Amino acid sequence: MLDSLCLPRDLQRTVTGTIPCVTPVNPASDSPCAPPDASPMITKHQKGPLPPAGSATPRLASQPPDPPNISREEKVRQRWKSFQGRRGAEDLTATWEFVSRMLLRNAPMGWEAADRLMRMVFDIGSPATLVDVKEQLRQLRIKATTRPDWEARGTAGVFAAGCWHTTNEHASRVGLRLVYWCIHDHRHRLQQSGHRDPIAQTVNDIFCQLSCVDRDRRLVEGKVKEWNKRAWPWNQLVHIAETPNIICFLPQGGIGYFSGEEGSCMTDYCKLTKAHFDAMDVIFKRHRSRFLDSVPPDFFEIFLYNRPPPHRFAIEDWADYEIFHEPLDSARFDRAFEPVQP
Numbered sequence: 303m304l305d306s307l308c309l310p311r312d313l314q315r316t317v318t319g320t321i322p323c324v325t326p327v328n329p330a331s332d333s334p335c336a337p338p339d340a341s342p343m344i345t346k347h348q349k350g351p352l353p354p355a356g357s358a359t360p361r362l363a364s365q366p367p368d369p370p371n372i373s374r375e376e377k378v379r380q381r382w383k384s385f386q387g388r389r390g391a392e393d394l395t396a397t398w399e400f401v402s403r404m405l406l407r408n409a410p411m412g413w414e415a416a417d418r419l420m421r422m423v424f425d426i427g428s429p430a431t432l433v434d435v436k437e438q439l440r441q442l443r444i445k446a447t448t449r450p451d452w453e454a455r456g457t458a459g460v461f462a463a464g465c466w467h468t469t470n471e472h473a474s475r476v477g478l479r480l481v482y483w484c485i486h487d488h489r490h491r492l493q494q495s496g497h498r499d500p501i502a503q504t505v506n507d508i509f510c511q512l513s514c515v516d517r518d519r520r521l522v523e524g525k526v527k528e529w530n531k532r533a534w535p536w537n538q539l540v541h542i543a544e545t546p547n548i549i550c551f552l553p554q555g556g557i558g559y560f561s562g563e564e565g566s567c568m569t570d571y572c573k574l575t576k577a578h579f580d581a582m583d584v585i586f587k588r589h590r591s592r593f594l595d596s597v598p599p600d601f602f603e604i605f606l607y608n609r610p611p612p613h614r615f616a617i618e619d620w621a622d623y624e625i626f627h628e629p630l631d632s633a634r635f636d637r638a639f640e641p642v643q644p
Contacts (some may be wrong), residue, residue: 402416424589425553429559464478615642
């Protein structure tokens with residue numbers, strides 16, 4: 303499985319610097335990564351949501367002016383030595399140096415790859431990403447329509463949601479990735495319980511719950527195999543965060559938390575190897591392990607089933623510029639997903 307994944311060039315040890323993310327694919331598709339020796343089309347990140355006209359610009363983690371002739375490595379060191387987070391200035395150089403020594407293809411991955419991975423971890427759930435989640439909730443409420451009661455149909459409900467996300471113009475990238483993970487998780491649980499062929503059993507579990515009109519075993523089998531295969535990177539992230547909610551807070555617009563640096567987009571995470579995810583696990587556990595604690599455990603189902611929540615969250619009443627001007631993992635964000643009275 304790992305051999306089929308291509309790596310972001312800025313995470314390969316033989317290349318220096320960083321590159322923008324690959325051109326975003328259609329929300330209803332996950333085109334395979336180009337082979338490592340190919341030259342994929344690269345574009346600049348799309349701009350994410352901005353504060354309303356006349357308000358201040360988004361808050362990004364500022365960096366001190368560069369002294370004359372400062373090297374790229376020293377600039378990175380200064381960033382992690384004076385990182386601005388929830389508790390003010392923190393020195394994260396120990397984590398950066400530790401990750402740089404972690405092995406990638408039997409050799410240390412180096413300071414540049416460590417820097418990129420740390421920025422990818424801090425881009426998850428950043429203020430810009432929270433503004434994007436807020437906008438997605440707003441769009442769900444505007445475009446709410448009557449759909450089948452997927453939840454009540456168990457695994458078949460996830461399958462129905464997946465089919466909807468692959469064909470509907472309002473499909474969600476987040477929702478489709480969650481479908482991948484749910485199918486993979488169901489298969490994994492069957493495997494853990496001793497089923498000899500968990501894929502076949504997953505197909506049976508879905509097929510038996512479908513109505514006569516929807517029954518097409520070959521279609522179900524094809525989708526299950528495809529989605530299970532595509533789930534690998536998203537399952538790694540869920541394993542790191544211990545909740546599928548993390549998929550809802552991945553950056554999509556390419557605005558990163560650090561000024562002057564390339565931001566992350568969702569496709570960046572699908573190109574990582576096991577060694578990269580192991581490094582991200584270290585970073586997340588040390589510095590981001592609690593940012594999802596205040597998010598309801600079933601929050602991801604909103605985007606999985608493309609169904610607006612029955613109540614409003616506090617963040618939906620906050621102005622974008624207010625969110626942008628909070629530091630990463632601000633104490634205010636602990637209340638962002640509390641239900642509010644109408």
